[in-house]
Amino acid sequence: MTRMLGSDAILRSLEAEGVEVMFGIPGGAILPTYDAIARGTTVRHVLARHEQGAGHMAQGYARASGRVGVAIATSGPGATNLVTPIADAWMDSTPLVCITGQVYSRLIGTDAFQEIDITGITLPCVKHSWLVQDVREIPAVMKAAFHVARSGRPGPVLVDIAKDAQEAELDFNYPDEVDLPGWKPPTKVHERQVREAARAIAEARQPIVYAGGGVLNGDACVELLELIESANLPSVVTLMGKSAIPDSHPLNCGMPGMHGSKFANFALNKSDLIIAVGSRFDDRVTGKVSAFAPGAKVIHFDIDAAEVGKIRSADIPVVGPLKLALRQLTNELKTMLADKPMQTAAWHAQLEEWRGQYPYKYRKGAPGSLIKPQLVMETLRDITAGRNDVIWTTGVGQHQMWAMQYLQCDEPRSFITSGGLGTMGFGVPAAVGAKAARPDATVICVDGDGCFQMTCQELATAALERLPIVVVIVNNGWLGMVRQWQDLFYSERFAETHLTKQVPDYAQLAEALGAAGFTVDHEDDLESTLRAALEAGRTAVVDVRTDPEENCYPMIPAGAAAVDIIEMPDEEEVPS
Amino acid sequence: MSHHTVSVELENKPGALVRISQLFARRGYNIQSLAVGPTERPGISRLTLRVDCSEHTIEQIEKQMHKLVNVLRVVELLPDESVERELALITVGAPPDRRAELIALGDVFGARVADIGREALTFEIVGRPEELDAFEELVRPHGVRELARTGRIGLRRPGPRQSRAQAALT
Numbered sequence: 001m002t003r004m005l006g007s008d009a010i011l012r013s014l015e016a017e018g019v020e021v022m023f024g025i026p027g028g029a030i031l032p033t034y035d036a037i038a039r040g041t042t043v044r045h046v047l048a049r050h051e052q053g054a055g056h057m058a059q060g061y062a063r064a065s066g067r068v069g070v071a072i073a074t075s076g077p078g079a080t081n082l083v084t085p086i087a088d089a090w091m092d093s094t095p096l097v098c099i100t101g102q103v104y105s106r107l108i109g110t111d112a113f114q115e116i117d118i119t120g121i122t123l124p125c126v127k128h129s130w131l132v133q134d135v136r137e138i139p140a141v142m143k144a145a146f147h148v149a150r151s152g153r154p155g156p157v158l159v160d161i162a163k164d165a166q167e168a169e170l171d172f173n174y175p176d177e178v179d180l181p182g183w184k185p186p187t188k189v190h191e192r193q194v195r196e197a198a199r200a201i202a203e204a205r206q207p208i209v210y211a212g213g214g215v216l217n218g219d220a221c222v223e224l225l226e227l228i229e230s231a232n233l234p235s236v237v238t239l240m241g242k243s244a245i246p247d248s249h250p251l252n253c254g255m256p257g258m259h260g261s262k263f264a265n266f267a268l269n270k271s272d273l274i275i276a277v278g279s280r281f282d283d284r285v286t287g288k289v290s291a292f293a294p295g296a297k298v299i300h301f302d303i304d305a306a307e308v309g310k311i312r313s314a315d316i317p318v319v320g321p322l323k324l325a326l327r328q329l330t331n332e333l334k335t336m337l338a339d340k341p342m343q344t345a346a347w348h349a350q351l352e353e354w355r356g357q358y359p360y361k362y363r364k365g366a367p368g369s370l371i372k373p374q375l376v377m378e379t380l381r382d383i384t385a386g387r388n389d390v391i392w393t394t395g396v397g398q399h400q401m402w403a404m405q406y407l408q409c410d411e412p413r414s415f416i417t418s419g420g421l422g423t424m425g426f427g428v429p430a431a432v433g434a435k436a437a438r439p440d441a442t443v444i445c446v447d448g449d450g451c452f453q454m455t456c457q458e459l460a461t462a463a464l465e466r467l468p469i470v471v472v473i474v475n476n477g478w479l480g481m482v483r484q485w486q487d488l489f490y491s492e493r494f495a496e497t498h499l500t501k502q503v504p505d506y507a508q509l510a511e512a513l514g515a516a517g518f519t520v521d522h523e524d525d526l527e528s529t530l531r532a533a534l535e536a537g538r539t540a541v542v543d544v545r546t547d548p549e550e551n552c553y554p555m556i557p558a559g560a561a562a563v564d565i566i567e568m569p570d571e572e573e574v575p576s
Numbered sequence: 577m578s579h580h581t582v583s584v585e586l587e588n589k590p591g592a593l594v595r596i597s598q599l600f601a602r603r604g605y606n607i608q609s610l611a612v613g614p615t616e617r618p619g620i621s622r623l624t625l626r627v628d629c630s631e632h633t634i635e636q637i638e639k640q641m642h643k644l645v646n647v648l649r650v651v652e653l654l655p656d657e658s659v660e661r662e663l664a665l666i667t668v669g670a671p672p673d674r675r676a677e678l679i680a681l682g683d684v685f686g687a688r689v690a691d692i693g694r695e696a697l698t699f700e701i702v703g704r705p706e707e708l709d710a711f712e713e714l715v716r717p718h719g720v721r722e723l724a725r726t727g728r729i730g731l732r733r734p735g736p737r738q739s740r741a742q743a744a745l746t
C-alpha cells in the first residue's frame with residue numbers, strides 16, 4: 001500500500017497491466033496525469049498530432065500485437081476526437097482502453113469549459129465505460145477496464161477521470177482480482193455441440209470454413225490451420241480475417257464478399273455446410289441475406305453468443321473461446337475421420353476449377369500509359385515476397401480492396417485494416433501504432449489520396465518518435481470508391497469526388513512533415529522507387545499517380561445476391 | 577410478433593439503466609413498459625421489461641443484455657411460470673350523482689378509492705396488467721381525466737413448475 005496521487009495511480013495501474021506504450025495528447029483536464037508522466041513511468045508516451053490519430057495508433061498497436069492498446073486524451077474536444085477510433089475498435093473488436101480527463105467533479109453537469117458527456121456519447125460503441133470521481137476507485141476501475149477490454153470478444157472501453165480524482169491522494173494497491181459479478185464471458189465450450197459439429201463436417205460433401213477476424217482475436221490461427229489441414233477443409237477468409245491462415249495455403253480460397261473473388265463467393269454460396277469461425281455474416285459478405293448460401297447448413301463458432309443466429313440462424317451453434325473450440329473439434333474430427341474419410345473430392349475438384357476460372361484480373365496498361373493501381377499492389381507483393389516481417393495497413397476505398405485482393409499475407413496479424421466502420425484515415429496512424437508494437441517489422445501503409453489527407457499529420461509523429469513507416473499512396477486523384485459508385489449506380493454524375501492528383505504535392509508534404517517524399521508517374525520507375533522508399537531507413541511516402549478510371553472488380557452491388565457479381569466489363573481482350 | 581416479459585437483475589450503478597434503454601433504442605427494439613426498483617439484495621435492482629417482438633428478437637435482446645457489464649441475470653418470464661402485477665392510478669370524472677355507481681364498479685375489481693374530489697375520484701388498482709386494462713375500459717365511458725400505470729413487475733413462481741390449475745388461481 002503506497003500513498004500517492006490519483007494521477008500516479010493511473011500510471012502505476014498501466015505499469016501493472018504491462019502497458020509498454022500509450023498514445024495521446026495532453027490538455028487541461030488530463031494535465032495532472034501528464035505531470036505524473038513527467039515524474040516518471042516505464043510506459044512510453046507517443047505524442048500524436050490529433051486524438052483520432054492517437055486512437056488509431058492504439059488500434060494499430062493492438063492489432064499488430066494482440067495486446068490492449070491505450071489512448072489518452074483530455075476532456076471535451078480531446079475526448080470527442082477519440083470517438084471515431086472507439087467506434088472503429090467496437091466494430092472490429094479491437095481491445096482498447098481509452099483514458100480521458102474530465103472536468104472537476106463539482107463542475108460536472110454545469111457545461112463547464114471543455115466539459116462533454118463522453119461516457120454518454122460513446123455509450124453505443126463501448127463494451128463498458130466508467131466515470132471516476134472518487135480517487136479511491138482508480139485501481140479497481142483500471143483493473144476492470146483492462147479485463148473487460150481483452151476478455152470475451154475484445155473491444156474498446158473508456159475510463160473518464162475527473163481532474164480532482166487525478167489530483168487527490170489515495171492508498172494505492174493494485175487488485176489481483178476484478179470485481180465484476182455481471183461480466184462472465186464464456187471460458188468453456190459445450191462438448192456435445194462440438195461433437196455435433198464434427199459429425200456434420202464429417203458428413204458434408206461441400207463444406208467451407210468461413211473464417212473471420214475472431215480467429216486472430218481469439219489467437220486461434222494455429223488451431224484453425226490444424227483443423228483445415230487435418231480434414232482437408234477449404235476455407236474462405238474475410239477482410240478482417242486476412243492473414244489468419246496463410247494466403248499462400250492451398251486450402252485458402254480467398255476473400256468472399258462485395259469485392260471478393262467470384263471463386264470465394266461461389267465457394268461460400270454453393271457449399272452445403274458453412275463452418276463460420278469468428279465471422280459474423282456481415283452484409284458486405286452475405287449480400288442479400290435471403291439469397292445467401294441457400295443450400296448450406298451452418299455451424300457457427302463464436303465467443304459472442306449474440307453473434308450466433310443474429311443474421312443467419314445457426315443449425316449448430318458453438319459458443320466459447322475459438323482456440324479451445326477448434327482444438328476440441330479437430331480432435332473429435334480426427335477420430336471420426338479415422339473410420340470414414342471425408343467425401344469431398346468432387347467439391348475440391350469443383351473449387352479448383354473455379355480457382356482457375358476466376359482469378360482477380362485487370363486490363364494491363366499499354367506501355368507509357370497511366371499506372372494501373374493493381375500493378376502497384378503486384379509490385380509491392382513481389383518486392384516483399386518471402387519476407388515474414390512485413391505488416392500492411394490500409395485506408396478505406398478502392399486501394400484497400402485491391403490491397404486485400406493482391407497482397408500476400410502469410411503471417412498472422414500482418415494485415416490491419418478498418419473493416420466494420422470503414423474509416424478513411426485509419427491507415428497512417430494504424431501503421432505508426434503497429435510499428436510501435438513491432439519495431440523490427442517493416443510497416444507499409446497502402447493508402448488512398450483521400451484517406452491520406454485525413455490523418456497525414458501523423459507522419460510527423462512517425463518521424464519524430466522514430467517509428468518509421470512507409471506510406472504508398474495510390475493517387476488516383478479521386479475519392480475513388482465513391483467515384484466508382486457514381487460511375488456504376490449514379491449514371492456517371494461525379495458530384496464532389498474529384499481531388500486532383502497535384503494538390504497537395506504529396507512528396508513535398510511528406511518532406512514538410514519530416515518524411516522522405518517520392519513521386520512516381522511512370523511504370524518504369526515504380527519498382528525502383530518503392531524499393532528506395534523501403535530502404536530509406538526513415539519514414540517515407542511514395543506518391544504513385546495511377547489511372548483514375550480504374551474500377552475495382554469484381555463487385556456485388558449492395559443488397560444484391562452474392563452470386564450476382566458484376567465482373568470487369570470486357571469489351572476489349574484481356575492480355576494475359 | 578408476440579408479447580414477452582423479461583426480468584433483469586442489474587447492479588445499481590450510475591448509468592446502468594441508461595445502458596439498457598440505449599441498447600433497446602440503438603438496436604430498434606420497442607419497449608412497451610419498463611419498471612425498475614430494488615430487490616431483496618442491497619445494490620441490486622430488478623427491471624421488468626415488456627416488449628412486443630418476434631422470438632428471434634427476444635433471443636437477441638437477452639443475449640445483448642447479457643453482455644452489459646452491470647447486468648447480472650436476464651430471464652424471460654413465461655406466463656405460466658410467473659406472477660405479474662401492475663398498479664394504476666385512474667382519475668375518473670364523477671359528479672356526486674355518479675359516485676356511488678363508480679365506487680361499486682371499482683369494488684368488483686378490488687379498486688380502492690385513493691382520493692375524492694368534487695367532480696372526480698381517483699382509483700388505485702393493483703392486479704394483473706390485463707385486469708387493469710379491463711377496468712380502464714370499463715370506466716372510460718365515465719371520462720378518464722388522468723391515468724398513470726407503473727408498468728408491470730414480475731417474478732418467477734417459487735418452487736417447482738406450477739400446474740395450470742394453480743396458474744389459473746392468480
Ligand SMILES: Cc1ncc(C[n+]2csc(CCOP(=O)(O)OP(=O)(O)O)c2C)c(N)n1
Pocket residue numbers: 395396397398399400422423424425447448449450451452474476478479480481482
Ligand atoms: C471518414 C470517412 N468519410 C467518408 C467515407 C466514404 N468513403 C468511402 S471510400 C471513399 C473514398 C476514398 O478515397 P481515397 O482515399 O482516395 O481512396 P480510393 O477509393 O480512391 O482508393 C469515401 C469518401 C469513409 N469511408 N470514411
Ligand SMILES: [Mg+2]
Pocket residue numbers: 448449450474475476477478479480
Ligand atoms: Mg483516391
